[in-house]
Amino acid sequence: xxxxxxxxxxxxxxxxxxxxxxxxxxxxxxxxxxxxxxxxxxxxxxxxxxxxxxxxxxxxxxxxxxxxxxxxxxxxxxxxxxxxxxxxxxxxxxxxxxxxxxxxxxxxxxxxxxxxxxxxxxxxxxxxxxxxxxxxxxxxxxxxxxxxxxxxxxxxxxxxxxxxxxxxxxxxxxxxxxxxxxxxxxxxxxxxxxxxxxxxxxxxxxxxxxxxxxxxxxxxxxxxxxxxxxxxxxxxxxxxxxxxxxxxxxxxxxxxxxxxxxxxxxxxxxxxxxxxxxxxxxxxxxxxxxxxxxxxxxxxxxxxxxxxxxxxxxxxxxxxxxxxxxxxxxxx
Amino acid sequence: xxxxxxxxxxxxxxxxxxxxxxxxxxxxxxxxxxxxxxxxxxxxxxxxxxxxxxxxxxxxxxxxxxxxxxxxxxxxxxxxxxxxxxxxxxxxxxxxxxxxxxxxxxxxxxxxxxxxxxxxxxxxxxxxxxxxxxxxxxxxxxxxxxxxxxxxxxxxxxxxxxxxxxxxxxxxxxxxxxxxxxxxxxxxxxxxxxxxxxxxxxxxxxxxxxxxxxxxxxxxxxxxxxxxxxxxxxxxxxxxxxxxxxxxxxxxxxxxx
Numbered sequence: 001x002x003x004x005x006x007x008x009x010x011x012x013x014x015x016x017x018x019x020x021x022x023x024x025x026x027x028x029x030x031x032x033x034x035x036x037x038x039x040x041x042x043x044x045x046x047x048x049x050x051x052x053x054x055x056x057x058x059x060x061x062x063x064x065x066x067x068x069x070x071x072x073x074x075x076x077x078x079x080x081x082x083x084x085x086x087x088x089x090x091x092x093x094x095x096x097x098x099x100x101x102x103x104x105x106x107x108x109x110x111x112x113x114x115x116x117x118x119x120x121x122x123x124x125x126x127x128x129x130x131x132x133x134x135x136x137x138x139x140x141x142x143x144x145x146x147x148x149x150x151x152x153x154x155x156x157x158x159x160x161x162x163x164x165x166x167x168x169x170x171x172x173x174x175x176x177x178x179x180x181x182x183x184x185x186x187x188x189x190x191x192x193x194x195x196x197x198x199x200x201x202x203x204x205x206x207x208x209x210x211x212x213x214x215x216x217x218x219x220x221x222x223x224x225x226x227x228x229x230x231x232x233x234x235x236x237x238x239x240x241x242x243x244x245x246x247x248x249x250x251x252x253x254x255x256x257x258x259x260x261x262x263x264x265x266x267x268x269x270x271x272x273x274x275x276x277x278x279x280x281x282x283x284x285x286x287x288x289x290x291x292x293x294x295x296x297x298x299x300x301x302x303x304x305x306x307x308x309x310x311x312x313x314x315x316x317x318x319x320x321x322x323x324x325x326x327x328x329x330x331x332x
Numbered sequence: 333x334x335x336x337x338x339x340x341x342x343x344x345x346x347x348x349x350x351x352x353x354x355x356x357x358x359x360x361x362x363x364x365x366x367x368x369x370x371x372x373x374x375x376x377x378x379x380x381x382x383x384x385x386x387x388x389x390x391x392x393x394x395x396x397x398x399x400x401x402x403x404x405x406x407x408x409x410x411x412x413x414x415x416x417x418x419x420x421x422x423x424x425x426x427x428x429x430x431x432x433x434x435x436x437x438x439x440x441x442x443x444x445x446x447x448x449x450x451x452x453x454x455x456x457x458x459x460x461x462x463x464x465x466x467x468x469x470x471x472x473x474x475x476x477x478x479x480x481x482x483x484x485x486x487x488x489x490x491x492x493x494x495x496x497x498x499x500x501x502x503x504x505x506x507x508x509x510x511x512x513x514x515x516x517x518x519x520x521x522x523x524x525x526x527x528x529x530x531x532x533x534x535x536x537x538x539x540x541x542x543x544x545x546x547x548x549x550x551x552x553x554x555x556x557x558x559x560x561x562x563x564x565x566x567x568x569x570x571x572x573x574x575x576x577x578x579x580x581x582x583x584x585x586x587x588x589x
Contacts, residue, residue, distance in 0.1 A: 227402030227433035
């Protein structure tokens, strides 16, 4: 790694730690930094501050970092696999597919089995199914734009189905269904962190695919000539990204645009090889979702804005900017 | 050591693209596949390089399909007509992609990339962003990537290029042919698909003339590039002259069937 890249990676980690501390401190109840340090060291165990830090804010911060990192790294991998810089788990319908199955689980199957794991499992199933569906439709259409359009269609279908589910669901169910459509980090607790801790493992697994991801950006035939077994490689990437995105959706709902915008920012500033793009996207994605979540807690405090609204409000215009700037060079 | 196609046919959607192809691709030689549009040149190249699997293709008497992909990639390199790369890689990063199947050290790979950059005169492009380059510049970088893939085992390499010179200016065409002559001299087998019959005639040891998926003529350019063959395959009346001891054609008129 060049020293330049090493500096950028170090800066990212420093930002991430610094913002985590800020995020621990700010909120409806301010906690001073010495108090935070004291709590983290195990003092002040029974205080209100301890409860706020350990039970509310710390899991929320970790959840933001894990989920943001997972979505962004998945976005980078999916863009590589589809050779399309505009592919994004939310854009091509994977997230809404996962959300639909999560909502379906809540409304239809009710509450047998452990709710959290059941949710995560059905979201994963939904994410996996939609990824395969989009991939197959895209393959039959023969072009990258066919795949994106398939994603748009599947997105619309999934959202319509979620709408239908909320129409037939009870008041109590309705609220949780709406939660998946918007995305929020509220309700983070340590149980969710246990599930989310799979995400760093997925990111490591994706990083191990870097060389093959680089190869496939040249085209499938070229990748075969560089020794990549396309079939099993594709299955691994789809499985890993669907898993990361679905875990994210099950825990926080659909958080739009992180998966699209972050890999772009990374490529613009740090280069395009996936050895850099995957880990850097994970760091930037974690940082961005953490910043957005802190903002969503602060803007209308003590009320909270669902963070998905914020990421879409920032990401949407950026996406439009990208399209206008591309002038055909984005390959769609 | 050779790559042999024995009675190879290739069919897609009940359409015969290649029929009864028998070709032996020898080390140290430059072969060119020529023929009109849709004759099956690219299909033949893809079948021979293993991108499309067909029965009857063997490398050192072992069916090409039995090689592990990464093992094959260390012996066989192939550049397709157009590249799909849409990500803003730097030029030297694209070159380094050629090293993926080798799993050699980064330092070693960087040295090879450096040597290829010097050999192809890519110095000025090394730090440029691939997606911002012109068609010809991209092509030179892709040719470089293929060289990186075989640079440390040229003597046992089989290298395929589909229309490598289509986007290159005159000077870079000559640089390209200079480089592949060097590859062949070191023992590599080089196979090309070329539209330009005169380039093919001048720089190839052997020509394979295709029409409608069949081999119409094969051998030294003098035997292949004849008035009759040109009329039969291209439906064109042509003058044939010798230049650099090789037949050179000048198309005169289209022959009505």
